[in-house]
Every structure is written in structure tokens, then in C-alpha cells.
Amino acid sequence: MKTRLANRVRSLTPSSTLAITAKAKELKEQGHDVIGLGAGEPDYNTPEHIIEAAYTSMKEGHTKYTPSAGLASLKQEIADKLKRDQNLEYTNKEIIVTSGAKHGLYTLFQVILDEGDEVIIPTPFWVSYPEQVKLAGGKPIYIEGLEENEFKVNPDQLKNAISSKTKAVIINSPSNPTGMLYSKEELRALGEVCLEQDILIISDEIYEKLTYSGHKHVSIAEISPELKAQTILINGVSKSHSMTGWRIGYAAGDKQIINAMDNLASHSTSNPTTTAQYGAIAAYSGTQAPVEEMRNAFEERLNIIYNKVIQIPGFTCIKPQGAFYLFPNVRKAAEMSGFESVDKFAEALLTEAKVAVVPGSGFGASDNLRLSYATSLDQLERAVERINLFVTNKME
Template sequence: MQLSKRVQQVAPSVTLTITAMARALKDGGKDVVGLGAGEPDFNTPQHIIEAAIQAMNAGHTKYTPASGIASLKEAIIRKFHRDNRLQYTANQVMVTVGAKHALYNLFQALLDPGDEVIIPTPYWVSYVEQVKLAGGVPVLLEGKEEDGFKISTSDLAAAVTERTKAFLINSPSNPTGAVYTKEELTDLGRVCIDQNVTIISDEIYEHLIYSGQPHISMASLGEEYYNQTVIINGVSKTYSMTGWRIGYVAGNADLIQAMSNISSHSTSNPASIAQYAAIAALEGPQEPVATMRTAFAQRRDFLVAALQQLPGISASTPAGAFYVYANIAESMKAKSIKTSAEWAQKLLEEELVAVVPGSAFGTDEHVRLSYATSMEQLEKAVERIKRFVDIQ
């Protein structure tokens, strides 16, 4: 069967591939330490689970509007006002099947063939593939390691062409944990406003910042920024609800309607039960978020300190998210390994530690290690990585 040219150019998700390999080894009885998956190890808070049970018992098990139930939209609107000082109306908000689905629908609604989307590297694995699926052209803009993996305003301005349709920024970042300051966001946003480039702000990790600096939403920087920005968010990371698949998007009402139309012909609607659970997440007790964030900060500090002691590896302290993006260039050289994918595969095969190669994120001298796992597992992982990188 002949596949479409469109789908043939799409690469599979490396993070999901690594996770599947690790799971297969585990199923075979191997003691694998998984540092690949981008999801918290905490269970969903109990009050959210109870809300789902109540929704099922109340009969909320049917189709919903394609853009989400009104009560969840209202909860999202209140969340934006509470956390980001932003005012949205119901026709500016859409609920999606995870934040990934929000991005997919956005690119489908926004891009024509040949339209360019500027994406800083390192980037989350699905950005590039989703742009290509929509017929767009990813334009990769290097965030240098010596600059904290952040791009500069001058580099962004130089990358804009007459075909540039959008600029995508992810702060806090997956995979680096970089967090842009208010001043940096203001300057980057100004370039987009002046050039009439849509700003796509992926804020899925907004509540996972450890440096003391506040999360700043690009849309909150003024009326022009608000009008030019589409915000992508969801409950997966903040509330440990990755499997519930609830994301949301806020922005221009016409764009939101177009995205909703796409959903009406594809997914129909996000799961009804998960939508009621998401209301409880956004409106219920927030203490579980603080508890999880505190644990992540402790794990981050341990992992960074441990990695810095290993030969051939360097790692800086990420400001947010729950990943360390470690430089393995010297280790690759010492072990005569040419790619990060090969390094990660050998680590998994020889020491049963799963990490994601940097090639998945646009660089090939790094690996991403998730510290969204227990301290016991992190200690075991460090011990095994030390054995792997030690050169006899």
C-alpha cells in the first residue's frame, strides 16, 4: 500500500520509542530505570479521581461539544485570570485531547503549504513533525548552550522572512528547562508584533519553575502581545494527568472556531469524564502541585550534582520543567560513539537506563534525563551511568 508523501516525511516520536523499548525490557524481567518519559511519577490527586467517578455516576458519559463543555471552559477562563492576569471569553477557549492535540489543530488551522514556523532548538520532538504534517516548513533557530539554550532577539529578527507565519516558544522548555525572563519575552514578542508573526506560546510547564522567578505568559505583556499570541496549555504535567488527555488553547476567536471545526471532524470531543476531572484539577486544592514541585526540585538538585561528577558529562541546573539536558560530547568521544542515539541505546542495553538522545530535540551532543521519578530510581540510574561512562 502506497503511503502519502506527507506521512512518509514524519518521524516517529523518539521519546515514545525509548519508553516502549524500556517497557519491553521490563516486561522481560529486566530491572530498567526509565528516565525517558515526560510524565510525573505521582498519581493523579485523589480529589480529581473522585470528580471523575462522580461524573460517571451522574451520567456524564456522552458526547460533548467539540470545543469542550461550558463549565470546563469557564474554569479555564478563571485559571487564566487567576494565574496569568488574562481575560478570555468562552469563544476564545477550546478544550483538546491533550496539549499535543491543541498544537496539531493549531498548525492545521494556521498553516498553508510553504508557510514557515520558527522553532528554537533544542525543541520538543513533536513541534517539527506537526508543522510538516500541516504542509509548513520548520525553521530551526539555535539556542546556544552557553546562552542557557535561549535564542536572541537579533537571531529571531534575522530568521523572519516573508513566508514566516508563526514563532513557537516553550517556556519553561522541554527538553532544557530554560525559562525566559519578562524582558526576554518582551523583546522576542516585539519582533513578532512588528513583523505580523503569530506567537505560539506553549506554557504546559508553567507551574514547574524552581528558580524563584515567576512564570510570565507572553499574552500578558500588553494588548498587542495578547492579540498576537495563542496560548497552549493543559493539565497533564501540573496535575499528573498525562493519561487523561486534556489540553486547552486560548487566542483569537476566529482561529479557535477553525480549530474546533477540525475537531468536529476528527476527535469529535475530548473525553467527557476527563473534562469533569480537569475542572476539579483547576478549581480544587492546589497543594498537590506544590508538593510535587518541591519533590522535583530536590530530585533536580541531586541529579545535576551527581552528573557533574561523572567523566565526560556536563549539566547545568534547569530553571523549570523536570528534565536535565546533559552534554555527553566528551563521553561520546571517549567511547568512540558517533551519535547521541547510539550512546543512549548502549546505555539502555548495557546498564538498563533509558534516556532520550538529543538528536530527537535537534542537537546530537546531549541526552535528556527526566527526574520525574523517585529518588531511589535516580540514585540507581546515576550509579549505572557512572559505570557506563567510566573508561577502563
């Protein structure tokens, strides 16, 4: 039969995080004791009051369609959260609820990009950014966040990457995979370039609640009214409230863009899952104690495991300020262990040491590995011991 796949999907690169997860699962099913450090989700269950609210909503008959942009009551809770946390004011018409933050990004790219439009993506980047841009007919333009600058880009880099085809730039703070945050001053400097050149700012803030060592998340939209008008915020409950499987995210920003996203969603998803929306209402309106409990646990794990990771021969690592990932440079370790690339090194860690990590090449940083500490401290310590032993034995 003749191949009927569209060109737009033939060029897609499979998700490296999902590929590692699938391989680790396969080995586990064969009886191997695999420790997975590839997870991009908290290991906590969703807080009980959220589960109860979703259950109650079903019992009360809230199982039908909602508006395609989401329940008005949930949009109001999101607006209240943005006012409470960042002192930002949005109307319901400036907010759309999406089927996860990933779907929010996908829909946004679909409504703002024409064929050949460029989106500037700092590296290291979350794996889906460039693929979603390409699916919308756009072209990813990469600028390198150097390790010596905490993986962050500066205004000159941004300015030099802008062309007549530039439509937007993505800022992800705290970052997946690096865990680094942009300061208010750094964001202001980048924002000035965007205002001068009139390019849209896409601010992915999904890890905003997970920051450590006294570091605080700052949204670029809260710096000035001009930057707020230039920014589309992307966020959701997945990481903050351990609701990855509920698939509730949101976008907030320019009313015209949000309306276009609503129109597109009406022809694709109809609406985000109704029950999950009621759970999200409880997430934002109820106690935030579980959020802080989880953040404290991640910070404790980070402080313990970071000190162990940097002792592995050939590993260097900047201590992250947020999210729940370590992103060590392991090029030297891979070479000392006899591997031609970090990808091969990561593959051997899985098949021989039985530790699943994600190679940095999927994030645009081929010298690094991403290690998630969203798992128990016992598992983390065992995994690091295995990696250390693996490298040490390979060096002998």
C-alpha cells in the same frame, strides 16, 4: 499490494521518546532491571479529588457528547485560571478544550498553515513540533538556542529567520527538553520582533507550574495587550496535575482562530472525553496543594541529582529552572567511551548499563541527552551510579 500511504506520513520521524520507552519495556519484559529516565510524565497519581469528581460525573450520567470545543463550565474554569495566574481575560469563545495540549497544537497548525508556510522553531525543541508543522503542509525553520545562552534564542536570531512565508514562531517556556525559562525582558524583546513583522506567537506553557529555585513562569501574553492579541496559548492539566492519560489541554487566543479549531475538531474528535473534562474542572476549581507538593518533590530531586550528574566524567549541564528534565552535554563522555555519536552512547547505556535515556538528536541537539527526574529519588541515584560506572569503565 501497492503501498497506499500518503506522502505526508512517509516523511514523519518516529518519536524518539516513545522509541526509547518501547525498547526499555521490551528489555524489562525479558527480565532485565532497566531504570527508565525517558518518561515525559510525573510519577505521581492524579490527585484523589480529581478522580472522585470524574467518577461522580459518570454516576450522574455525564457520559454523552459535549460541545466540540469543550464544556462551557470547563472553559470558564480555564478563563478563571488564566485571570488568577496571569491576569489575562478570555471569553469562552476565545478558548477551546482539546484532547491534550498536543492535540491543541496539531489542530492549531492545521488551521493556520497553508502549503509552504514557515514556522520558526528554536532548538532544542519538543519532538512533535516539526512533525506537526510538516503534517499541516508547513516548513519548520530552525534557529539554534545556544548552550552558552541557556539554550534560548535572541531577537536578532528571530529577526534573521523571518521571511515572507513566516506564519508563526513557537516559544516553549519552561522548555522541554532543557528546562530553561525566558524572563519577562527576554520575552518582551522577542515579542517586539513578532509585532513588527506581524507573525503569530505560539506559547507552549504546559510546564508552567513546575519551576524551581525562585524562578517564575511568565506568559508572553501577559506582557502587553498587543502581545496577548498576537499569541495563542497552549496549556493543559497533564503535567501540572499529573493527568497525562486524561488527555485534556486547551488553546486560548484570537476568536477567529479558536473558532476554526472548533470547526476542525467537530470533524475529527467530536469532543474531548466527557469524563476527563469533569476531572479537569475539579483540577482547576479544587485545591492546588497536590500541585505544590509535586513541584516541591521535583525540586528536591533536581537539587540532589544535578550535583551527581555533573560529576560524571565528560558530562556538563546547565541547571534547569523548570519542567522535570536534565539536558546534559555528553559529547565528550561519548567520545571518551569510544562511541562515534551520542545516539550510539545512549543506545549502549540502555543495552549495557540498563538505563533508558533519550538522545538529544530527537530534540535537535545531537550533543545532549535528556534525563527525566520524574521518578523516585532512589531510582535516580541508582541510574546515575550506573551511568557513572559505565563511563568510567569504558574510559579504562
